[in-house]
Amino acid sequence: MAVADPIPAEYADLLERPTFAHVATVGPDGEPQNNPVWFDWDGERISFSQTTGRQKVRNVQREPRVALSIIDPDNPYRYLEVRGVVERIDPDPDKAFIDKMAKKYLGVDAYPWGQPGDERVVVVVRPEHTTKMG
Amino acid sequence: MAVADPIPAEYADLLERPTFAHVATVGPDGEPQNNPVWFDWDGERISFSQTTGRQKVRNVQREPRVALSIIDPDNPYRYLEVRGVVERIDPDPDKAFIDKMAKKYLGVDAYPWGQPGDERVVVVVRPEHTTKMG
Numbered sequence A, B: 001m002a003v004a005d006p007i008p009a010e011y012a013d014l015l016e017r018p019t020f021a022h023v024a025t026v027g028p029d030g031e032p033q034n035n036p037v038w039f040d041w042d043g044e045r046i047s048f049s050q051t052t053g054r055q056k057v058r059n060v061q062r063e064p065r066v067a068l069s070i071i072d073p074d075n076p077y078r079y080l081e082v083r084g085v086v087e088r089i090d091p092d093p094d095k096a097f098i099d100k101m102a103k104k105y106l107g108v109d110a111y112p113w114g115q116p117g118d119e120r121v122v123v124v125v126r127p128e129h130t131t132k133m134g
Helices: A009-016 A055-062 A096-106 B009-016 B055-061 B096-106
Strands: A021-026 A030-039 A047-051 A065-072 A075-091 A120-133 B021-026 B032-037 B046-051 B065-071 B075-091 B122-134
Touching: A009 A065, A009 A075, A021 A047, A021 A055, A021 B021, A021 B032, A021 B065, A021 B075, A030 A055, A030 B021, A030 B075, A047 A096, A055 A120, A055 B009, A065 B009, A075 B032, A096 A120, B009 B065, B009 B075, B009 B122, B021 B046, B021 B096, B032 B046, B032 B055, B046 B055, B046 B096, B055 B075, B055 B122, B096 B122
Parallel strands: A030 B065, A065 B032
Antiparallel strands: A021 A030, A021 A065, A047 A120, A065 A075, A075 A120, B021 B032, B021 B065, B046 B122, B065 B075, B075 B122
């Protein structure tokens, strides 16, 4: 059941600060996959960058439901799980999004770890439900 | 393809130290679930405690494949994903396992956050495959 703003206000800081979201997706044979990502939160959507070759992108094209697990780096017993659906996958041809993430997480203007030929997309998640602790 | 020891030796410290594993499971409708847990690593199996009422226990009884995402708390750009299968679910009637975890993570002899009537089990995961970064 989607609601307009399912993120509890008292946990919004976990999305605003440079925390890591462990993103679980479901693979082609129904098996889970899980890894940490940088992400953006605009108050309505959680977005993260991926290179187009990654399994995670193919996973969410097939099965858009995802689950993000986020710990407060200052208190690991305070955490938020966000379940949602991938609403769209946008291109990032000029790397504007990954550079914005480099600013948020590294404090630099340009993403320093790009490889020649990398093609990037932005995976945009609409939160639908949360569970929380702490 | 299961192998005897799929954990890279240079990442074993992430399993030995009191890090948190974000455990992804798959729910009844094929959707992912994801949350952090304490865990034990005996050199062959990763084990974590759950109360029997938790959705996660029902999930792994139905779909034993799981994916654990673990960040180095001292360097978030060093991480390990462990994919594996739940090999068995053991009872923990005297709370020996959860107390052992309280020792590892909190440095205390007895788990301090138990609730009256809590029934606990130990979910035992056999690692099959890893991905890593850093």
